[in-house]
Amino acid sequence: MWKAARFAASRLSSRSTRRFSTAIPAPCIVHKRGADILHDPWFNKDTGFPLTERDRLGLRGLLPPRVISFEQQYARFMESYRSLEKNTKGQPEGVVALAKWRILNRLHDRNETLYYRVLIDNIQDFAPIIYTPTVGLVCQNYSGLFRRPRGMYFSAKDKGEMMSMIYNWPAHQVDMIVLTDGSRILGLGDLGVQGIGIPIGKLDMYVAAAGINPQRILPVMLDVGTNNQKLLEDRLYLGLRQPRLEGEEYISIVDEFMEAVHTRWPKAIVQFEDFQMKWAFETLQRYRKRFCTFNDDIQGTAGVALAGLLGTVRVQGRPLSDFAKQKIVVVGAGSAGLGVLNMAVQAVARMSGNGEAAAKNNFFLIDKDGLVTKERNNLDPMAAPFAKEPGAIDGLREGASLLEVVNLKDFIVKKVKPHVLLGLSGVGGVFNHEVLKAMQESDSTKPAIFAMSNPTMNAECTAEDAFKHAGESIVFGSGSPFDNVDLGNGKVGHVNQANNMYLFPGIGLGALLSGARIISDGMLQAASEW
Numbered sequence: 241m242w243k244a245a246r247f248a249a250s251r252l253s254s255r256s257t258r259r260f261s262t263a264i265p266a267p268c269i270v271h272k273r274g275a276d277i278l279h280d281p282w283f284n285k286d287t288g289f290p291l292t293e294r295d296r297l298g299l300r301g302l303l304p305p306r307v308i309s310f311e312q313q314y315a316r317f318m319e320s321y322r323s324l325e326k327n328t329k330g331q332p333e334g335v336v337a338l339a340k341w342r343i344l345n346r347l348h349d350r351n352e353t354l355y356y357r358v359l360i361d362n363i364q365d366f367a368p369i370i371y372t373p374t375v376g377l378v379c380q381n382y383s384g385l386f387r388r389p390r391g392m393y394f395s396a397k398d399k400g401e402m403m404s405m406i407y408n409w410p411a412h413q414v415d416m417i418v419l420t421d422g423s424r425i426l427g428l429g430d431l432g433v434q435g436i437g438i439p440i441g442k443l444d445m446y447v448a449a450a451g452i453n454p455q456r457i458l459p460v461m462l463d464v465g466t467n468n469q470k471l472l473e474d475r476l477y478l479g480l481r482q483p484r485l486e487g488e489e490y491i492s493i494v495d496e497f498m499e500a501v502h503t504r505w506p507k508a509i510v511q512f513e514d515f516q517m518k519w520a521f522e523t524l525q526r527y528r529k530r531f532c533t534f535n536d537d538i539q540g541t542a543g544v545a546l547a548g549l550l551g552t553v554r555v556q557g558r559p560l561s562d563f564a565k566q567k568i569v570v571v572g573a574g575s576a577g578l579g580v581l582n583m584a585v586q587a588v589a590r591m592s593g594n595g596e597a598a599a600k601n602n603f604f605l606i607d608k609d610g611l612v613t614k615e616r617n618n619l620d621p622m623a624a625p626f627a628k629e630p631g632a633i634d635g636l637r638e639g640a641s642l643l644e645v646v647n648l649k650d651f652i653v654k655k656v657k658p659h660v661l662l663g664l665s666g667v668g669g670v671f672n673h674e675v676l677k678a679m680q681e682s683d684s685t686k687p688a689i690f691a692m693s694n695p696t697m698n699a700e701c702t703a704e705d706a707f708k709h710a711g712e713s714i715v716f717g718s719g720s721p722f723d724n725v726d727l728g729n730g731k732v733g734h735v736n737q738a739n740n741m742y743l744f745p746g747i748g749l750g751a752l753l754s755g756a757r758i759i760s761d762g763m764l765q766a767a768s769e770w
């Protein structure tokens with residue numbers, strides 16, 4: 241991914257011809273003059289306008305006389321960023337993170353070219369600010385932080401108007417759209433209209449990591465109300481003050497948006513992001529064959545998790561086909577957990593040649609009510625294919641707790657403890673000390689612990705706790721970034737980031753470049769195995 245970012249950086253050359261990988265190189269014609277240019281972050285170069293351009297564009301006298309080069313502006317921004325870091329040392333983490341986000345966001349709102357340049361060059365430092373975990377905090381505080389809109393907002397009140405509204409977007413071409421309804425923002429729940437921060441952050445990653453033209457991206461919020469009482473009572477809340485639409489009313493809004501967007505830009509790719517589970521699966525099924533679309537939480541997460549799972553087989557020095565023998569406990573039966581299970585089971589079935597029914601034997605699914613078995617009352621149809629037969633494994637009862645499942649002596653007949661513990665529950669700390677300690681008895685030489693829930697406080701365990709309690713030989717991955725862990729004696733516990741950001745920019749770019757009409761499971765599978 242960082243290679244792609246460097247590639248993108250190399251494309252950010254001329255300020256007046258903004259050529260990115262997916263753009264057809266064309267000179268950028270500026271239809272604006274004077275102050276309008278300075279107030280348009282897309283065209284604004286601040287003090288960087290050379291004198292000839294100042295004359296040509298009616299800017300003479302509107303700027304201080306000295307011309308400051310792009311490189312000097314870049315250095316000046318980085319200097320203020322570093323001094324902000326220094327000056328906020330010791331302050332609470334959230335305060336520092338929001339201050340960093342503000343300074344980056346202000347730059348974006350003033351001068352997009354400089355913003356994307358600093359983002360691309362410093363993506364490792366800035367990803368945790370514009371993306372997970374800080375973006376979670378930004379969404380929680382969005383209505384208070386709001387200064388300038390980014391992206392488009394379609395609300396339930398716009399029913400019947402979307403086809404004309406879509407033409408209000410100023411760019412002629414849009415390639416990549418990230419769409420949310422704000423109903424399940426990271427592990428933070430329903431944040432209503434404030435969830436727009438997620439599409440914005442995801443699309444910044446598309447620009448930084450895949451070199452997508454920033455003029456051809458569009459973050460979108462479908463505001464169908466919120467069930468978050470605190471937000472409904474917040475006088476600053478910027479979204480519709482009504483409970484979420486449901487059923488036909490809801491889906492007709494999404495239908496109308498999808499029709500409108502594809503009427504104007506038939507080839508635009510729409511990434512569904514952070515929809516609550518029922519709508520995540522429903523919309524994926526509804527649109528995947530009609531439009532070029534995918535659900536990042538179901539499919540992107542699955543691809544990245546599968547890549548990580550295959551990686552843990554590789555680091556054990558075992559052939560990839562041994563993946564079929566891994567016993568995997570998935571904690572969280574939501575859109576992400578079920579997405580991972582679906583793709584992992586398909587991979588095992590393909591590798592073993594024994595079919596999907598047999599492939600499921602090595603997977604265990606746990607949700608908020610414990611182990612999912614066929615005895616479960618109101619078993620969710622999406623989880624049903626992964627539910628264990630009652631009594632299939634001696635001692636495993638419906639609703640068994642995570643610890644019971646991990647500790648069970650007769651775990652999967654041959655008395656093997658899980659090789660992998662993978663968390664997508666959205667609940668911080670569910671991999672507690674006892675659970676982590678039990679993982680020490682795994683038969684794997686390198687048991688894997690993936691605490692994939694976001695943001696940081698919702699991670700199933702911290703990196704430090706994982707190495708401390710489960711042992712130094714583990715492979716650790718987390719959705720939000722953690723620092724490597726000092727294990728003493730010069731040893732380091734390495735932290736891998738298991739976040740779909742390592743996959744979706746590539747999927748979007750690949751689909752754009754190839755002109756794919758749909759995004760298939762096979763494409764995601766290939767991306768994770770490559």
Ligand SMILES: NC(=O)c1ccc[n+]([C@@H]2O[C@H](COP(=O)([O-])OP(=O)(O)OC[C@H]3O[C@@H](n4cnc5c(N)ncnc54)[C@H](O)[C@@H]3O)[C@@H](O)[C@H]2O)c1
Binds near residue numbers: 573576577606663
């Ligand atoms: N790392 C990544 O790339 C990535 C990608 C997608 C989602 N996520 C994270 O995964 C989490 C879940 O996302 P989702 O869309 O599946 O949410 P979801 O609401 O659809 O599902 C959550 C699931 O967790 C289960 N759960 C709740 N409490 C539990 C507990 N105490 N023990 C076991 N299971 C419990 C629920 O029963 C439900 O099945 C979120 O925090 C999200 O940020 C991470």
Ligand SMILES: O=C(O)C[C@H](O)C(=O)O
Binds near residue numbers: 425426427536719
């Ligand atoms: O947004 C992220 O960081 C990953 C994922 O899509 C999530 O919903 O948590």
Ligand SMILES: [Mg+2]
Binds near residue numbers: 426513514536537
């Ligand atoms: Mg998501």
